Amino acid sequence: MLGRKKIALILLPVLVFYVSIFLGRYNISPLDVVKILLAKIFPIEPTWPRTMEVVIYTVRLPRVLLAMVVGAGLSISGASFQGMFRNPLVSPDILGVSAAAGFGAAVAILLSLDTTTIRIFALVFGLSGVAMTYYISRVYKTTPVLMLVLSGVVVAAFFSALIGATKYLADPYEKLPAITFWLMGSLSLSSTNSLLATVPVIVLGSAGLLLLSWKMNILSMGDEEARSLGVNTEVLKGMIIVCATVITASAVCVSGLIGWVGLVIPHIARMFVGPDHRKLLPASLSIGACYLLAIDDLARTLTSAEIPLGILTAGIGAPFFAYLIRKTKGVWT
Numbered sequence: 001m002l003g004r005k006k007i008a009l010i011l012l013p014v015l016v017f018y019v020s021i022f023l024g025r026y027n028i029s030p031l032d033v034v035k036i037l038l039a040k041i042f043p044i045e046p047t048w049p050r051t052m053e054v055v056i057y058t059v060r061l062p063r064v065l066l067a068m069v070v071g072a073g074l075s076i077s078g079a080s081f082q083g084m085f086r087n088p089l090v091s092p093d094i095l096g097v098s099a100a101a102g103f104g105a106a107v108a109i110l111l112s113l114d115t116t117t118i119r120i121f122a123l124v125f126g127l128s129g130v131a132m133t134y135y136i137s138r139v140y141k142t143t144p145v146l147m148l149v150l151s152g153v154v155v156a157a158f159f160s161a162l163i164g165a166t167k168y169l170a171d172p173y174e175k176l177p178a179i180t181f182w183l184m185g186s187l188s189l190s191s192t193n194s195l196l197a198t199v200p201v202i203v204l205g206s207a208g209l210l211l212l213s214w215k216m217n218i219l220s221m222g223d224e225e226a227r228s229l230g231v232n233t234e235v236l237k238g239m240i241i242v243c244a245t246v247i248t249a250s251a252v253c254v255s256g257l258i259g260w261v262g263l264v265i266p267h268i269a270r271m272f273v274g275p276d277h278r279k280l281l282p283a284s285l286s287i288g289a290c291y292l293l294a295i296d297d298l299a300r301t302l303t304s305a306e307i308p309l310g311i312l313t314a315g316i317g318a319p320f321f322a323y324l325i326r327k328t329k330g331v332w333t
Contacts (some may be wrong), residue, residue: 004101005272009286013068016290020064020297026055058326063190066198067296068289070187070251071261073202075288076281077244078262079269081210083216083277084240085145094247095148095241101252103159106166106179115189118182118196119253126249126301129155134241145223184308187296194254203246209281212239216277258309260294260317266322279283 022033032048036056039046046053050172077092085094093099104125108118133155137147163183170176215236218226223233269283292309294315299307 006186009272009283013286013289013293016293017064017068020293021060021065022062023297023301024055026051026302028052028055029063034193048234058192059230062192063187063296064293066190066195067256067293068185068260069195069199069202070255070290071265071283072289073206073247074258074262074292075265075269075284076206076209077247079266079277079280080212080240080244081262081286082266083220083280085149086220086222087149088267089263090149090257092244093156093259094258095133095152095245096129096159097126097245097248098252098257098259099156099159099163100132101126101249102183102257103162103166105182105253105256106163106170109178109182110166110170110175112175116193119194123249126160126252129159130241130245130249134238140304141269159324181308182256185258185313186299186306186308187255187308188300188306190254198250198254201250202247205243205250206285208239209242209247212236213277213281214244216240220275220277255309258292258313260321261288261311263323264317264321265291267321 018033019029019039022028022030023296032052033056035044036048036053038044050327067153074092078090081090081092081094082088101122104121104123105118107125108121113121122131133148133151136151136154137144139147163179169329183237215231218229218231219233219236226233226236251258265288266280266284269280269287272287292313295309295312299312
């Protein structure tokens with residue numbers, strides 16, 4: 001049974017990737033998609049219009065890959081934080097990274113800066129927000145989990161207030177709609193450059209979390225138990241926070257604020273493979289990539305105007321999480 005689950009978790013992203021490539025307003029048959037993709041590897045004579053190739057490689061492929069990378073990154077970050085905090089309600093933005101990144105992007109939009117600079121502002125402010133949280137939570141050279149959570153709430157509330165102030169100052173006809181749309185999350189501005197700038201960071205952060213997965217099992221038993229087994233809990237927490245924060249900040253700076261992915265997907269992965277982080281984190285990567293890509297497919301195909309991702313992830317994630325609460329009766333493994 002476990003072997004079948006592994007095969008499913010490997011094949012499912014490939015299937016969703018393939019389906020997503022030929023979905024869209026411009027009709028491209030599944031067979032043409034295969035030919036166009038294989039033509040980059042094998043000497044296949046082109047029998048398709050040049051437009052199809054441009055649509056696939058310039059528009060759809062960067063967006064599909066970015067959706068998968070962002071979904072996988074948010075999911076593994078959420079799974080890691082849930083294990084570290086020993087709390088099933090924890091999401092990647094628990095330390096204030098999303099609110100801080102949102103404020104950075106809002107300021108950049110208010111200043112009429114270009115897309116690249118907006119993403120840089122979001123990344124820098126997101127990392128700065130988590131640094132503030134970590135600094136506030138330090139108590140006598142230790143970082144209690146409760147202090148981290150409380151500090152994250154404070155920092156998130158502070159930057160949320162600043163976002164509100166930015167909206168109040170923004171031009172209601174141009175800047176305010178742009179800020180609002182960015183905060184709701186979208187991959188409509190995906191490009192090869194944004195993909196190349198984001199993928200290496202998220203891959204490195206995810207690799208770091210995967211290497212720490214066996215220690216997360218020990219940390220989830222509690223700080224005292226982990227220290228008794230020889231684990232330096234402060235260093236381990238710091239490494240998990242750095243990896244998860246870099247992943248989340250990088251994801252937010254290219255996609256805006258996308259909620260519920262890092263909260264719900266780890267629970268779905270836990271239902272498949274159990275609570276062992278050595279299996280849970282890879283499963284979260286796979287399911288998260290498929291989930292956000294499927295959501296993005298719906299966002300760009302359901303209506304003529306693209307639906308913000310945050311609306312769909314919350315609209316689907318919240319009812320599903322309510323179902324999980326009812327099913328488990330509040331008991332989480």
